[in-house]
Amino acid sequence: MNPVTTTSMFQRHWNPYLVLILAGILSAGYFGLTSTVWAVTGEFTRLGGEILELFGVDVSGWQYYQMVKLDGDTLTRADGWIVWGMFTGALLMVLLSNSFKIRLPQQKRRYLQGFFGGIVAGFGARLALGCNLAAFFTGVPQFSFHSWIFIIATGIGTYFGAKLSQTRWWKGRPTLTRGTVKPSKINNRVIQPYLGVALALTYASLLLYFFTTGKSLLGLGALFGLCFGILIERGQICFTAAFRDLFLVGRSLMSKAIILGMAASSILTLAMITLYDLTPITQVAALSTLVGGVLFGFGIVLASGCETGMMYRLMEGQVLFLPVFAGNVIGATFLAYAWDHLGIYNVLVASGKKINLINSIGPVGAIISTLTMLAVLYGLTLYREKNYHRHILLKRAAK
Amino acid sequence: MEKKKEADFTLDLRGESCPYPVIYTLEALESMNKGELLQVITDCPGSFRNVPEEAKAHGYTFAQEPVKNGQEYLFYIYA
Numbered sequence: 001m002n003p004v005t006t007t008s009m010f011q012r013h014w015n016p017y018l019v020l021i022l023a024g025i026l027s028a029g030y031f032g033l034t035s036t037v038w039a040v041t042g043e044f045t046r047l048g049g050e051i052l053e054l055f056g057v058d059v060s061g062w063q064y065y066q067m068v069k070l071d072g073d074t075l076t077r078a079d080g081w082i083v084w085g086m087f088t089g090a091l092l093m094v095l096l097s098n099s100f101k102i103r104l105p106q107q108k109r110r111y112l113q114g115f116f117g118g119i120v121a122g123f124g125a126r127l128a129l130g131c132n133l134a135a136f137f138t139g140v141p142q143f144s145f146h147s148w149i150f151i152i153a154t155g156i157g158t159y160f161g162a163k164l165s166q167t168r169w170w171k172g173r174p175t176l177t178r179g180t181v182k183p184s185k186i187n188n189r190v191i192q193p194y195l196g197v198a199l200a201l202t203y204a205s206l207l208l209y210f211f212t213t214g215k216s217l218l219g220l221g222a223l224f225g226l227c228f229g230i231l232i233e234r235g236q237i238c239f240t241a242a243f244r245d246l247f248l249v250g251r252s253l254m255s256k257a258i259i260l261g262m263a264a265s266s267i268l269t270l271a272m273i274t275l276y277d278l279t280p281i282t283q284v285a286a287l288s289t290l291v292g293g294v295l296f297g298f299g300i301v302l303a304s305g306c307e308t309g310m311m312y313r314l315m316e317g318q319v320l321f322l323p324v325f326a327g328n329v330i331g332a333t334f335l336a337y338a339w340d341h342l343g344i345y346n347v348l349v350a351s352g353k354k355i356n357l358i359n360s361i362g363p364v365g366a367i368i369s370t371l372t373m374l375a376v377l378y379g380l381t382l383y384r385e386k387n388y389h390r391h392i393l394l395k396r397a398a399k
Numbered sequence: 400m401e402k403k404k405e406a407d408f409t410l411d412l413r414g415e416s417c418p419y420p421v422i423y424t425l426e427a428l429e430s431m432n433k434g435e436l437l438q439v440i441t442d443c444p445g446s447f448r449n450v451p452e453e454a455k456a457h458g459y460t461f462a463q464e465p466v467k468n469g470q471e472y473l474f475y476i477y478a
Contacts, residue, residue: 099470106411110416175410176409177409180405180438181411183466241418244418245418245421248422
């Protein structure tokens with residue numbers, strides 16, 4: 001038997017706590033090395049701009065593209081390589097574990113739901129200036145206050161998303177058949193791990209090329225992107241589930257792991273900021289953060305995945321996430337258009353302010369308040385889980 | 400070897416993504432009579448973990464260990 005497939009490391013999913021704490025440490029390290037954060041949707045917006053330019057649309061005058069800097073192309077931007085690195089890292093794990101399979105949803109409505117949810121999530125994320133990464137997992141450790149608003153808003157949005165996804169017309173009826181159904185026949189020709197090794201070698205030479213030709217920023221983007229992709233796939237990290245499953249089935253695993261990962265990342269990031277005298281990355285906190293966060297939360301539940309979760313699921317062969325990806329890019333690009341052309345900036349953003357906790361209450365106050373906020377979130381998570389299960393027990397006892 | 404009990408019902412979830420495998424599984428179990436056996440076939444990687452964990456958390460028991468069948472998992476759960 002193939003030695004790679006028998007290695008248990010690739011046969012099992014990794015503990016989400018371990019994975020998210022590692023991701024938190026790595027993202028703090030990436031910030032220390034490059035002064036930028038792990039983020040993806042900004043690049044989705046740029047991708048949308050590049051596609052429009054292919055069709056002859058001149059987006060250079062759009063304010064949003066001046067703000068997020070549309071220079072070069074996706075292969076000459078470190079942010080671009082974060083995205084392609086994540087796709088590669090996820091695909092690599094999928095191939096090495098022999099788990100790629102084209103998965104087509106039985107419920108055809110999922111494609112439309114994914115596309116629609118993807119648009120709403122892409123639009124909301126960019127309106128708030130970040131998705132579950134820059135306005136959440138890597139936003140909190142930057143002590144950017146906009147991420148606090150974003151987390152609460154995402155919670156509200158996912159709540160309504162969960163409500164909608166529980167309605168019969170949305171979730172559809174499963175096919176429950178009588179008796180036993182034969183599972184799929186297993187294909188004994190295992191070729192995916194070999195493709196995985198080929199991919200790893202190709203990507204390693206690309207990294208070597210970047211670092212030996214003085215393109216170390218691209219190299220770092222490609223390397224960290226790869227690691228993030230590996231981690232999110234192996235840990236099955238799902239920010240959508242962190243909120244949604246608490247509301248749907250009282251499941252708390254992902255929320256707790258994300259909160260601990262953010263705590264680790266916050267402490268390390270503060271160390272980076274003080275040791276190397278770095279400027280934390282702060283985004284505007286405004287009405288747009290609240291509205292964007294609610295839309296984002298609502299959209300990710302409808303789409304069954306956020307911008308990060310979509311990436312590894314697509315690599316696993318879950319076809320549903322093709323329309324989600326397309327929706328994300330379309331939603332983000334539409335926001336870039338609406339920013340100045342439809343007056344979104346003036347109505348929702350202009351009155352806002354960049355608030356960084358380090359500047360407003362000092363580094364000690366910043367870390368204490370951040371850890372307190374995370375502890376409160378952790379407490380709320382436990383409370384919801386307990387409450388749900390008490391309710392279920394009563395319901396089963398009454399049955 | 401003792402002959403395994405035949406499943407009374409099968410929930411074929413191949414192709415469905417999260418959270419629907421969990422929702423559908425819990426719904427199916429709720430609709431069945433106590434003691435009946437449900438076979439679940441799923442291929443969403445997220446469900447390999449959340450389906451068995453949530454079935455247990457909701458008070459259901461397993462007839463046997465989960466079976467890994469290529470890129471899918473089979474679960475046998477008593478309602």
